Amino acid sequence: MNKGMVDTACGTCSNMDCLIKKNYQSPVVSTFTEHRKEIRCKKGQQFIMEGAPVTGLFFVLKGSVKVLRTGLHGKEQIVRFAKEGEIIGHRGFTTEESYPISAIALEDCTLCYFAKDRLQEVLKTDPLFTYDLMLFYANELSKSEVKVKSLSQMTVRERVIDTLLYVYRKFGQDNDFISIILSRREYADYAGTTEEQVIRAFSALKKENLIVARGKRIGIVQLESLQKEISEHNFYLDS
Incomplete structure (x- = not known):
């Protein structure tokens, strides 16, 4: 330094x-x-x-x-x-x-x-x-x-979505992809789950056309759909 x-x-x-x-x-x-x-x-x-x-x-x-x-x-x-x-x-x-x-x-x-x-x-x-x-x-x-509340009440899929929305709000999205590149391990370490579960969740969200993925890069396609999926928790409203 x-x-x-x-x-x-x-x-x-x-x-x-x-x-x-x-x-x-x-x-x-x-x-x-x-x-x-x-x-x-x-x-x-x-x-x-x-x-x-x-x-x-x-x-x-x-x-x-x-x-x-x-x-x-x-x-x-x-x-x-x-x-x-x-x-x-x-x-x-x-x-x-x-x-x-x-x-x-x-x-x-x-x-x-x-x-x-x-x-x-x-x-x-x-x-x-x-x-x-x-x-x-x-x-x-x-x-x-x-x-802490989200980790105790959300399913793995919901925690992954919540993490995606948090990163999206924090760093924004440019050219169809979230502006910062994070590893699957980093998404998992924030969501309180495993890298394997994040990979499976991303795969499912991609098949549902809710997100796009290219290498480490992730982009949100259906923002409102993702928000709606965890809206009962109201966690996505917090930045």
């Missing part, structure tokens, strides 16, 4: 989904961003290791990331995917001394890193920024609760 100090990136950044950018007009926040570090990660590179001491927060400037944790019997579970503007590492930031998750770049990424101590100083002095971060935590908790 290449690290380097950047003085003006937050001021010129156009990503309004970033919590830092939203609060950049605050003198406290803008001064704080002068201490930002930029980290570049290659595809497949891990930049947070589960169990490592918490040192700060990462914001995705460019690229996409998968966030994982170790489940039962050492099996990896993908907690979520993150794109530009989203925060990584917040789960261990406030109360825990070690990261409860790992994070790996899905493609070449540029990350903005903010040290824990400096960020805590900002939270103590800027109430609006602190409030926005609190709302972010509340929203993340709600999403986690929805996912």
Whole structure:
């Protein structure tokens, strides 16, 4: 990883989904961003290791990331995917001394890193920024609760569809295919099932003309039909 100090990136950044950018007009926040570090990660590179001491927060400037944790019997579970503007590492930031998750770049990424101590100083002095971060935590908790509920109540097919719709909402679709390329294993690790079950589910959905597949690439053909199939759970409404 290449690290380097950047003085003006937050001021010129156009990503309004970033919590830092939203609060950049605050003198406290803008001064704080002068201490930002930029980290570049290659595809497949891990930049947070589960169990490592918490040192700060990462914001995705460019690229996409998968966030994982170790489940039962050492099996990896993908907690979520993150794109530009989203925060990584917040789960261990406030109360825990070690990261409860790992994070790996899905493609070449540029990350903005903010040290824990400096960020805590900002939270103590800027109430609006602190409030926005609190709302972010509340929203993340709600999403986690929805996912736990879906894993317990949905069939394998429904979980695969829910995962497809989640990835579609997160990254969009371009030229008939979802914009990000994920392996069948990655779909399975998010859906809480096996790679073999994902392959079977994709095969069935393809035969029903609900999706198209070409190698690792997946495209949604009948969006409303997929939404309708899991509409009783209302999970597809959550992003």
